[in-house]
Amino acid sequence: MSAPALIDAPAADGPRRWHRFSVLERIGRSTFYLLALLAIVWSFRTIEIIPEFLVDAPTQTADLFARMWPIDWKWYPKVVHPALVETLHIATLGTILAIAMAVPTALLVARNITGSIVLNNIGRFILVATRSVHAMVWALFFVAVFGPGALAGMLAIAVHSVGFTGKFLAEAIEEARPGPIEALRAAGAPPLSILIKGYWPQVKPAFLSIAVFRWDINVRESAVLGLVGGGGIGMALDSAMSNLYWDQVGLVLLVIFGVVVVTETLTTWVRSRII
Amino acid sequence: MDASAPIKSSAAEDGARTLHIRHLFKEYRAGQPVLRDVSLTIEGRGLTAIIGPSGTGKSTLVRCINRLVDPTSGEIIFRGQNLAGLRGRELRHARRRIGMVFQEYNLVERLTVIENVLCGRLGYLPVWRAWLRRFPPADIARAFDLLDAVGLSAHATQRADQLSGGQRQRVGIARALMQEPDLLLADEPTSSLDPKTSVEIMELIARRAGERDIPVIVNIHNVDLAKRYADRIIGMARGTVVFDGPPQALEHSHLIDIYGGEGWLE
Amino acid sequence: MSEFAPAPTPTRTTRRDAFPPNWPFRIGLLLLALYVVYASSILDLTWPRFLLGLEHGQRFLGRMFPPNVAPDKLKLLYDGMLESLQIAILASVAGTLISLPLGFASARNLSPAPLAWAARLIIVICRTFHPVIVAILFVKAVGFGALAGVLALTVASVGFISKLIGESIEEMSMKPVEALRATGASFLSVVVMAVMPQVLPRFIGFIAYELDSNLRNSALVGIVGGGGIGATLFTAFQRFDYDFVLTIVLTVIVLVMIGEIISGAMRKLFQ
Incomplete structure (x- = not known):
């Protein structure tokens, strides 16, 4: 049989050869790899890393953990527990407030609710802007405005979450089937009734799922806001660390670990029941 | 069949290729054997078809031979080795000599046809060659020859997921032959194909194996196809062998014994 | 009723x-x-407190506008962003190098159960702690600066990427794996020819995302002493340079958006 035209045969009677990529593809890939390598080398050479520190890092880190043991449980009831409760309240209230702000924004973004492209894009800009700035940075803002404490932390959580919740809510609203809505409209229902009786039943599972998922994320986030003055367990961590009470630091870390594992298990379970 | 024939490890090629299965048991769950005491000797030539109802252990039997399934007990003697007892490198070396064709082709969808065929040589090559796709020129030439043989050379650089079912199975056959096997296993090679393609695939397996004089064990649903291409038919039911003989000897009474009932034969 | x-x-x-x-x-x-x-x-x-805050907020916003673009500030911004970028690149490289074997080890369809569970435990621990907490620990361990940032983001990347890698390996089809095992291929050959073709396109996506999120998070770890633009931002806050704060935040938003575009293009290049 003769060699098919697809394969480059060096000579009519020579063995057929085969390469994985065409010349152009190979050049493209090699260029990409070279650029990636250059970026890595450049980062390594210019970044201010003291080699001795890098070599020392494992020992130092191990030493840090060694100092946390044994953990100081006595400290839990007096300081850690109230801080933990405060963190949970910050996360929950923040999520509620975020949803209260995200619902109108999502309605603004959803094209099947708001017809105007200008309004859609204004809504979308709000979502992107709130999401791009980290909760920690929002907390810095709100601490500067309202002073340190739970209020700043709660607002930081709320504002940062608007982007996330609003984005997914808007998607859920846009995915709603038009059938029931058209039926309601044909029956002459006012706009608010269409929202409540037409969209809400369809969006409800997604809405609850998004809320629960965001709450889970917010519990993690709110645990660190205290480091910049946003209240909650992060403040306990901050004070323990500035006092160099490592056994207390260990306790706080363990509590955070436990809470995160519990909320994740809880939310996974709740979400599996909703969907 | 004489299941207790002595093994001639230094016999002629045919003798070495003879497959002895002795007292093979397989339980996926304790107390529920899928294979109950299967003993067979399959000569080193010709096409042996295994027929039987679904869930009777045909597939398990074939997969025990190349150890994709680990038997619970029993012996599988091939080329002077007990395959049932092999591990690691020894097992890999034994598998190199046994080609396999699968019901759902089991190709790597995102690789090209030629790469899929070259996969048949992986047992012989160091990893870096596979990683960089630097296959020896001799292997590449052979892969093209095999694609000629299965009629797919025009598709060599296409991705496997662009092929039809029949074409994919041809690639699967080429991959198995690429191993230069001493035994070819085929697990329901036609069950996912239309009737016409099924015949073509069976024809291809029988012809290409015949040319190379490789023994073939095909496990197949279609009794007509089995009768048409097999030199020997083994009927299985309830995890044991209930018929063993040439296709001409297979009669209605045997089929009733194998599949149960008889309304379907009308 | x-x-x-x-x-x-x-x-x-x-x-x-x-x-x-x-x-x-x-x-x-x-x-x-x-x-x-x-x-x-x-x-x-309380309401009065909120109103008081709004008053503060007005003054605060007044001091933020217009954004500060003085040359010396732009130099600080440039240096900080450059360091953030380097932190993100190094953390992504280290994170990927660790995540690949860890992700493979955590996939229950390829690795033996005890190894898979050990790998999963490591991943859960890496994932549970917020990057900021990890950064604080590393700052205490290795001192202020970029190294702590790189280490913290590496841990965060490992927790995130190895989980995704493990999941995508568990979701792949085992049929080609079975076929290649049947040819007598070694484990590594099976990985190269049957596993990688199935999962590599998704891995590229993960790495692009990793780079993206590391760039974003490098602003975060800097706040607690991990170097990069976060350090510049935190200093600006402490000095009440709110107009410079606005410059930094806007730059970060723009860069994150550019990063999203680049990572999208990278995904297309590798399908």
């Missing part, structure tokens, strides 16, 4: 019966409102 009746009697049909009041929902809303009031009192969130 009429709302729980299977069907209202035809004579009493009113318009409201078409949509009976949803009592569980109303009670839920009431409980939510009660919780909000209760939690607000616990957190000492």
